[in-house]
Amino acid sequence: MIDFTFSEEQEMFRKAAREFAETQVAPKIPVMEETGEVSDAVVKALGEAEMMALTIPEEYGGLGLGYVARMIALEEISRVSVATAMMLQVFALGIEPIVKFGSEELKKKYLPGLAKGERLATTAVTEATGGSDPTGIRSAYKKEGDDFIVNGRKCFITNSHIADTITILTKSEDDPKAFCAFVIDKDMEGWRATHKEHKVGMRGCNTGELAFENLRIPKTQLLGNEGKGLGVTMAAIGDVGRGGMVGCALGLQAACLEESIKFSNERVLYGKPISALQGIQNKLAEIKIDLEAGRLLAYRAAAMQDNGIRCSNEFAVAKYFTTEVAQKAAKMAVDIHGGYGCMEEYAVSRFWRDAAVLGPSAGTSDIMKVIIGRWVLA
Ligand SMILES: Cc1cc2nc3c(=O)[nH]c(=O)nc-3n(C[C@H](O)[C@H](O)[C@H](O)COP(=O)(O)OP(=O)(O)OC[C@H]3O[C@@H](n4cnc5c(N)ncnc54)[C@H](O)[C@@H]3O)c2cc1C
Known part of the structure; x- marks a missing residue:
């Protein structure tokens, strides 16, 4: 039998995540929107609420709640702030290669601090020459005894200026087919965050560039085998990265639906609320249909992930669908609001800008x- 119901614990967790988002994150949105900067208070609150510990195994100080729980948390947080959900999603993406490929020593060194939110993580793969095609990256390593020396630049990195524990992908100076993934931290000299991006949406989530200048990395920081780093980072992006973007997209769709219902019940035209108009009802129905279909795709893939079943293809389907329909939902929500939808006082204008940023991360719709x-051809 297929059981589509959430357990009592999962429902309670959803309630707690919703309350967290509404009380700890929502009040900070105006300043995040105004400045575009990460809210320190939100980061602190995420740590205190153990939101960073969700996917970290209990033996390393985490909650070990897994990926359905993470999907619930991201959906609820994104319903309030896509920017905050994005920050949290890439945080887990940065941690995953340590959990899956790190040595025991690396796990003990980093995971307990990450679980408490004392350390902040990200993953840095993308470069100007390597986005959809990560083999095009130019950040190069060369070996010096047991150390690796890395030079290069990364772009479009979420949490670039707040993360102190970063999983990076590099390529051999000598062999274009050999890649190494490392975890680097703030105590190492030879890397810094440089340019900060100003995004149209997800303001309050930091995106920027990193520069590596003769960064010396001891062999002990290697994730997975030497030369096999592409698989290490792409495995994490395939399920944790895509799954995270799915959670962000679901929350945004839910928010679009709620705001549209509220507005259409309040806005009176022709002597009655516009929710009485069938044209408006059709739009609400379309958002709801897409949201429910997206949820089925999302939670099926997350349940597979929790059960150790390969799910990167299922997440590709879910990522394509949910990020596309989230953009459609945001446009319909703005349309339902008429002229008000274009005004910053109305949350749907933020949703519209946030939706535009959902697409590229963890792979564009073309790549999905x-x-x-x-x-399907395999
Ligand atoms: C907000 C945000 C946060 C991000 N966070 C991170 C992060 O934390 N870490 C990280 O490493 N990266 C991050 N990225 C980078 C993201 O992964 C890349 O933007 C994405 O992979 C696309 O790469 P690109 O931007 O270089 O576009 P390109 O690869 O240059 O793509 C350009 C166009 O070509 C299309 N295209 C490419 N290949 C194909 C194909 N085979 N068939 C058809 N069309 C194709 C694309 O779909 C796109 O339309 C982030 C990006 C954004 C916008």
Whole structure:
């Protein structure tokens, strides 16, 4: 039998995540929107609420709650602030290669601090020459005894200026097919966060560049085998990265639906609320249909992940669908609001800008179709 119900614990967790988002995150949105900067108070609150500990195993100080719980948390936080959900999603993406490929020594060194929110994580793969095609990266390593010396630049990195524990992908200076993934931290000299991006949406989530200048990395910081780093980072992006973006997209859709219902019940035209108009009801129905379909895709893939079943293809389907329909939902929500939808006082204008930023992270919709195409032809 297929059981589509959430357990009592999961429902309670959803309630707690919603309350957290509404009380700890929502009040900070105006200043995040105004400045575009990360709210220190939100980061602190995420740590205190153990939101950073969700996917970290209990033996390393985490909660070990897994990926359905993470999907619930991201959906609820994104319903209030996509920017905050994005920060949290990439945080887990940065941690995953340590959990899955790190040595015992690396796990003990980093995971307890990350679980408490004392350390902040990210993953840095993308470069100007390597986005959809990560093999095009130019951040190069060369070996010096047991150390690796890395030079290069990364771009579009979430949490670039707040993370102090970063999983990075580099390529051999000598062999274009050999990649190494490392974890670097703030105590190492030779890297710094440089340019900060100003995004149209997800303001309050930091995105920027990193520069590596003769960064010396001891061999002990290697994640997975030497030369096999591409698999290490892409495995994490395939399920944790895509799954995280799915959670962000679901929350945004839910928010679009709620705000649209509220507005259409309040806005009176022709002597009655516009929710009485069938044209408006059709739009609300479309958002609801997409949201429910997206939830099925999302939680199925997350449940597979919790059960150790390969799920990167299922997440590609979910990522494609939910990020596309989230953009559609945001446009419909703005449309339902008429002229008010274009005004900053109305949350849907923020949703519209946030929706535009959902697409590229963890792979564009074109790339999801490439993955799905390969899957169906395999
Ligand atoms: C807000 C935000 C946060 C991000 N956070 C991170 C992060 O934390 N860490 C990180 O490493 N990266 C991050 N990224 C980078 C993200 O992963 C890349 O932007 C994404 O992979 C696309 O790469 P690109 O921007 O270089 O676009 P390109 O790869 O240059 O793509 C340009 C266009 O070509 C299309 N295209 C490419 N290949 C194909 C194909 N085979 N078939 C059809 N069309 C194709 C694309 O879909 C796109 O439309 C982030 C990006 C954003 C916007």
